[in-house]
Amino acid sequence: MIGALAEIERQAEEYVSDRPEATLILGLSVRGRRHVREFRAPGAEQSPVPDATSVYEIGSVSKLFEATLLALLEGEGLISLDDPIRKHLPQHLNLRDEIGDLTIRQLATHSSGFGSVGKAHQRLIAEETRGTEPPFGVYTHYLRYTKEHLYSDLETAELEYPTGQGWLYSVLGMGTLGHILELVAGKPYEQLLVEAVCDPLGLPDIRYTLSDDQLGRFVHAIDKYGQPLPNWYHDVMLPQGGLRGTVADLLTFAEANIKASVEQDESGLGKALRRTRELHFAAPPEFLVAETGEPLDFVQGLAWRGFDRPEGRAWWHGGTTLFYLAGCGVDEHAQVGWALLSSYSQSLLDRLALHPLQVEWFRLACESEQPDLAPAA
Numbered sequence: 001m002i003g004a005l006a007e008i009e010r011q012a013e014e015y016v017s018d019r020p021e022a023t024l025i026l027g028l029s030v031r032g033r034r035h036v037r038e039f040r041a042p043g044a045e046q047s048p049v050p051d052a053t054s055v056y057e058i059g060s061v062s063k064l065f066e067a068t069l070l071a072l073l074e075g076e077g078l079i080s081l082d083d084p085i086r087k088h089l090p091q092h093l094n095l096r097d098e099i100g101d102l103t104i105r106q107l108a109t110h111s112s113g114f115g116s117v118g119k120a121h122q123r124l125i126a127e128e129t130r131g132t133e134p135p136f137g138v139y140t141h142y143l144r145y146t147k148e149h150l151y152s153d154l155e156t157a158e159l160e161y162p163t164g165q166g167w168l169y170s171v172l173g174m175g176t177l178g179h180i181l182e183l184v185a186g187k188p189y190e191q192l193l194v195e196a197v198c199d200p201l202g203l204p205d206i207r208y209t210l211s212d213d214q215l216g217r218f219v220h221a222i223d224k225y226g227q228p229l230p231n232w233y234h235d236v237m238l239p240q241g242g243l244r245g246t247v248a249d250l251l252t253f254a255e256a257n258i259k260a261s262v263e264q265d266e267s268g269l270g271k272a273l274r275r276t277r278e279l280h281f282a283a284p285p286e287f288l289v290a291e292t293g294e295p296l297d298f299v300q301g302l303a304w305r306g307f308d309r310p311e312g313r314a315w316w317h318g319g320t321t322l323f324y325l326a327g328c329g330v331d332e333h334a335q336v337g338w339a340l341l342s343s344y345s346q347s348l349l350d351r352l353a354l355h356p357l358q359v360e361w362f363r364l365a366c367e368s369e370q371p372d373l374a375p376a377a
Helices: 002-017 059-075 104-108 119-130 147-156 171-185 189-201 212-216 247-262 268-276 348-367
Strands: 023-030 033-040 305-309 312-320 325-331 336-342
Touching (some): 002 348, 059 247, 059 325, 119 147, 189 247, 247 268
């Protein structure tokens, strides 16, 4: 494992070496023992060296918490994975049968047939891209996208492929799911998540709304001119991608998932954590990614994606916002949890570079021998 950690550190240092003002923090939990490594671009002046309590945008890693909340509410009998979405949405919506009959399970596994975003959402993005809405750039569309826009998108939605016959990562699908969860529980999503998941698991920094203390620990992305870059803010689409968090809390979440399986925790939350990492489809060769026509190379849980190893299956999820990258993974067999946060995602190339590294680093951590590591930095 020491060799694996050294290789991960080498690749991480190489990643930040040519990205001005980049920060990157990696966390490993190996059988409950944590190892955190912090990286900063050489010559960085504006970016602080992060630590395990530094707060970052976590993007679509938020979906893992959304899935946990879904499984918890299912365990309480408030919702079923096989419920059609029309059951929980306002009855005045004019949903075509193929939309209203979509199931909660299909939303949570990206197999509904929904495209990435709906028509109303795409119009907001286009306004910002064209520079007709300040601030210029794609900065505010999530904040301006309300439940009324969501309802319009559901009423006008056209499926990209027949439901259940493909896979397409869908912001619309997971955003709809998050809205349904708050309707089912009768509480605003963030309040519901904090009360049901974050506080019981001891995750004080998995939040959307930040306290003064959390704002003081927030790592701002910095452009090449040394100026802070804007953050994303959300309205109805908060559940699928709006949370902020720390490596410390992501490791706590990963450890809770491992404990729920290893110790067969029979509490409602323990069962929910296991439920999210159950296999829903194993992607046979004819099951294709809709955008590319290529076979899937992972298996699908509730939000979680899995990859198989001889020793067992590991699960992970990445996250991307305008200027941040994140990741979290769990291997209950190796008892390894993993987390990554970075304040540098200024182009598609950055995302394409770091996402494969995330999976590679996670595989290295899971597949290596695991004697005691050197003390964490």
